[in-house]
Amino acid sequence: MILRVLLLWLGLTAAPSSFAADVIDANLNQLYTNATEPNGVLSIYKYQVKQSQVVRVYLHSDNSSSLRPLLAVFREQRAVLSVQLPIRLEKNYFYDTVARTLCPFGNETLPANVGTDESAGAMTVELSCFSPTPVAYSLKAYLLDNFELTLGEQMSLSASPSQPVYLRYRIPKRLDSVVVIVKSNDEICMTVSIQMIGCPVFDLDNNVIFSGMHQTMTKQGAVPIQRSNLDDFYIVFVVKPNDDICSEMMSIQPASGPVHLDTRIKNFTVLIHELPTDSAYLVPMGVAVGAILVIYVLAFVHVSWVSIRDRRRWEEEGRAAVFGIDEETSSLNNPHYSYGATATSRSTISGSTEASDLPSSSGVSTIAGQEPSPDDINQPGPDLEISNEDADYDTLEDAKTDKSVARSKVNLMVSDLSLKPWKLRDKKYHLYTWNLLTIGLFYALPVVQLVLTWQNTVRLSGDMDLCWYNYLCARPLFGIFAFNSIFSNIGYVMLGLLYLGMVKERELRYRRTVGAVHASVKTEFGIPMHNGLLYALGIAIMMEGILSASYHVCPSSSNYQFDTSFMYIIGALGMLKIYQLRHPDINANAHVAFGILALFIFLAMCGVYFNDVPFWAIFSVCYILVMFGVSVEFYFKGQWRLNRHIYYRLRHYWRSTTCISRIIPRFKGRFIFLLIGNLLNLSFVFLGIWVMPKDFPSFLLLPFTGNLFLYLMYYIFMKLLNKERLKMRTVLFLLMAIGCWVIAMWFFINAVSDWSETPAESRVKNHECILFNFYDNHDVWHFMSALSLFMSFSIFLSLDDGLQWVRRDKIVVF
Template sequence: MPLPPMECAVNLSEEQILEDISGVRPDDCIFTDFTENDWCTIVENENADMDSESNKSTKFKVNSETMLAFEYLNKCQMMSWKLQEEKCHAELKICHKHSLSMNFFHLPAQHLLWLMFCALKLFRWNLADDIQWQYGKLYSGAVASRGSNQDVIRISVQSSDARLQWPLLVVVRDTKTILSWQVPLALENKFQYNIVSRTLCPDVDAVEDLPAVDRWLYVELSTNSPHLLNFTVLATRTENFQLQINRPINLTASPPQPQFLFFKFPEDVDRVVIRVNSDDDSECMVVSIQPAQCPAFDLDTNVKFLGDYQTMTKKAAVTLHKTSMSQVHVVFVVKANPYECNYMSTLVPADPVSDVNQSKSFQVLVEKVMSNDDYLLVIGSTLAVYAVIYIVVFLFWLVFYCRDELRFRHIRKDLLVAFEEEEATSGIGENYGAINSLESDPLIQNRVRTREHSSSVEEEEEHSLEKVVVRTKVSLMVADLARKPYKQNDRKYSIYPWNLLTIAIFYILPVVQLVLTYQSEVIQTGDQDLCFYNFECARPLWGIFAFNSVFSNVGYVLLGLLFLILVWMRDAENQRQLNRNEAFYTHYGIPQHYGLFYAMGMALALEGILSGCYHVCPNFANFQFDTAFMYMIAALSMLKIYQIRHPDINADSHVAYAVMAMFIFLAVIGVVYNGLPFWIVFSIFYAILIFTLSAEFYYKGQWRIERGAAIRIFKEFFSCNKTCSWYCPSYPDRMIFLLFGNVLNIAFIIVGIIKQFRDFPLYLVVIFISNLLLYLLFYIAMKMRHKEHLNYRAILLSGLSCISWGFSLLFFLQEQSSWRFTAAQSRELNNRCIFLGFYDAHDIWHFLSAISLFLSFVVLLVIDDDLVYTTHNEIPVF
């Protein structure tokens, strides 16, 4: 349609100007300062259709004749005229694709240019291709108030001439928003960008059914530059500003051009997860979830001031609950320097640059996650599974117990009668491990006959000599290493669980305090980079960000308690048998001491508690909490295997826990000061420990480090008068085992020095588990070598344990996060939940490893049930 005549100040006479400004209000005016060298752009062929190709713009110079009008207006410091609504509508038809542009205006020094235009979404007709901006023109229009989230304007300002010393200052004002920045934009005091784009914060409280109103947008540009500055201003309407559930939005952002979106919870949704994915891992971006208020903090300098935030390269995910924030702004700010994400810095350009090489494309998706009722259903189902495990275990125990009673009742009676007859004739005393062949030894008999007439010192010497004679036998039997009274040894091992409980109390209480402090800091600061969760499957509940990762450790606790119940039942049965005939039951089968089993069950339950504490806020500083009782479990298991056939010479609890404490201390040092000096010190310590334990195992405690021992060993080793027997070990079985064990541990030392693993606690866990596995295989192999066949219960449980461990390791190797990397790089490992929409692969590892440990413990509990009615002097030591 043809347009009404266009007006420009340079076309008007003085009388027309006076007539026009008579009804002008101050709010309608824009001030500018013109000189004769300024240019004004008007439209030729005013009556032509503005959509036609014949419409052209031209420039002509302000002359002295028209200066009168400007001088008159300068007296009131105004230049404006009121355009009628229909004229504004017609002029805006020449906009191009919902956008306004102003190209390369010259801004003189110390002069101020005001531009005012309306939000473009608001007009309800077809818009044409382009518009040429004019000095001092006022653009207005009616705002269609259909919800401010549909009427979002984005302003871009670019200037290749501006410099940091003489910047171009930009102020943008809207109904409820004011933004300001400068071009070039300086980030981190080093990076300068000659283009800046900002999104104007919409009125989130606007009511959709209100009638249309005028909405004004003001852009103010100023500079103190002594030179003319070329610049471009571009205003565009933001499409898809509001996030919807299951509707992805693709965006592109850069350091000087941040983006943000709006999300409001639907009425029927309580919890959602906002996922951000990108194929580009070179640029570092901050994803911030802020309350929907204006202004939005969308610059690198302030994006962390409000709400929760994460850094990301390829993945980010934030779970929101309606009770915390019902409507939010999701802000995306690309870092000028990606060091925060990958520890790699970008070269700083000498002059201001555009952001072409630092743009990051990504997709945003909002998904609904399970409600509180769903949480309770999953938690109840998990506990129900463990209840079924309890029932199955008790039923199997009842079946096996009744079967054994029926099977061995007559055997037990016959053996008891034979033992009472033998006891009456041989007069077996308190030392349940003494053997007749030893008493027939002339040297020992002579010592025993003179015991009553010897001093206390001589008695100690006799006792030591007797131990040497017994323990240096080539073929040792359990009777040789079970000579102390049963109750004495039982008291010794019963201290293990009580000491462990004391240690746990003093260890766990500070741990709980520390992790709760971490969690509180995350909540207060909003910095979700402090904790290395699997954010793709983080299910918050009761103030815990990843409740699923914490709750999945319940298996350790429940199965640890179940193992304690099984140990207690066997211990009670053993005490009942001892009360019947202590002498009989202390001479048959493996000596039954349950103190270490109690300690193992407690360690399993405590591992669950500490692993849960670690997963409250997993990071490198508290990973030792997750691994401390792993060392305990492995060490206690090795001690138990050793104690089975070495009840007299096993380590005291205070010694064992002291060694474990040293490893925990080394784990702390390895996390904080992980470097070559530390690895050298650790290697020396570990080599000495390996040598000490090897000598203890080989000589069964009959060796001492004395003055000059090293010189004697050196002389013996390099002496020339060696016979063939010198090269043959006295105990070949032990030597073979120690050979494999020492090669394995020396390999660990060498690899550790070369690699210098940052994850030192996990390195120690691998060492402990490898040694435990090697020792268990040695124990089973020696049972087979001595024709001690495993009972069917041990075989069945061993098979189930191996299968469970296989699946456990399969899930363990699927890393879901890692504090060995930056928080952003760790999120690249994040994956969605794989079970019940609640548990991820690491949670499944918790469940399966708890079951695997329980089965392994039960294997040790029943591994020698085939020897229950074999005398001590028929059970070999290995």
């Protein structure tokens, strides 16, 4: 009994005049201007719609309010859509006009190849408002004739925040993938979404990201779609109420109170363009690999020719030099020869006017900077008798073996900086190779894991703003959005491997010609042969390719430093290699070099997130301190150390020198070079403080690449100044490297994306493929920069080949 009374009471209270509906048989494509009944009385418009027809409804009201809005419900056979006027988007944006496309009948269940039922069904529009006074409105329901897009045909559309638009497209079976290209002349922010066929369609700003893939755009956008993922889909266009997501500066500042806007309309075009099939990718990929294999063949021909030339040069020059050393060594080891005879013998053989080196008390032959091997050190030798009077003074041998005295000479020779045992030095430089392999392994594995996780996150979330691709030339394959940007890094890996092979061949050739002839030749002639840094350079080039490919799995500001870090390493290793050529004893240890590089990589990471005045102050101090330390090392050739004894050394220097000698530099050549280099580096620091570039990691590449180029030019200039000839192949490598770098930099500057901007702004720079309908500007940059690095570091393989049979005490240090 109580339940019956309760039901009766609910029926009476829930039966106001709103159930008294005014039903109107309406016609499509006809505008109805009317007003609502007071107190929520329904006005119902009934339309007859076929299942194959797509209906769009337009509704406008000038005098509805947010307190008593005009309510509209659109009922279909299997879907219901409700709106209210004014429609509120975000916080303070209100619109008096709304236009929505109703979900077509049967799209959830009917496959693309099955015809639709042409029987008509009812569609109703129910309008009501709980205002005591009538609210005027305008209503129109009309058919969409061009709801489905056609491949290759461009369609012009317009949309606003309250009037979203969506279309349908079915990928033909003959295609593997297509790209949806959207272009506009204005910069109004809009979201483009790709959604599965079904109802409801999420086409408002507050729900468009709930389904499918979506990206923001202003002037240009593109979405590549694989048929294996979606063969039939909706393309939804939703205009944002403001531009804060697409731009760093909001073009519309939110007002403190409600703002009614109906003029924010975006005009755009949409085009479906077919992408190459998966099998068509084989041609551009094969051409790239084939071009690199041609370089392999040319390198093999070049190495074979150089090997023949070296053997011929050994016959012409090497034998005479080695036989001279043999004769000299045998005379030094004979105890019956006097010191004067030894000096005369050396002068006769080598033409040197410099006094001879004396054998040490252990019997080790130390000829003009010769580095005794461990076997030589243990050999017994004659005991030399030295008078007590002579013992009170330093002999010439004492001066030469004292590295502090040797390095303080104004005119240093390579023999003065190659006194340490060769095996000890070579082991030191091979630490660069093993340390870099270890660093690369521990660095690359988490990177690959992380970017693959990001790629999976993009696929699951559908948020295409997480990765900064060139969507106009993104070629999907194996579930990767831009496989072309990954494959184009193969040049780094293959050319880095080729470089390692050329270094190994050079090492074996040296052993066959020079090292196999006489043990002392290694330590007497030419620039000391150490290949550890060259191997490290080859590995660094390969790691650059691997990490660059990892970055391009999902390029963004969060992982840009992955491959940039190895760019820093390549630049630093190049400078260290040039310095090591004539400073083998005093080059930096591997752990020190990589420790400083770790500092710069840390600063690069901080520059991405804290690009403000305090960061630039800290960076400037760190950079200047490193610059000062490098300058001191280069100027004093390892004589000064920044340790606890620095104060006593400075005090001793100040007391033992005159005022004039403190002002006038003792090593004028080094001073001029350091002055120019430090001025350029200080200019770089001041430029950074003034500009504060958003892309700090790229900006930090300038000192590494710039200093490497400056040091190489200085080295070549000093060689020519000291009348050291450059080999023709060295000049050719230099010219080809410069040409490749010029071409590569053009493609790098003409970027097709920029993670320092918002995703929508970056897409404005997106460009179609320029090579084989597969590679874009950045892909060509990958190939050309890999070739440029290979050419640049191939210079090191022949830079000092002209000094192979020149005595080290005749090779100037600079």
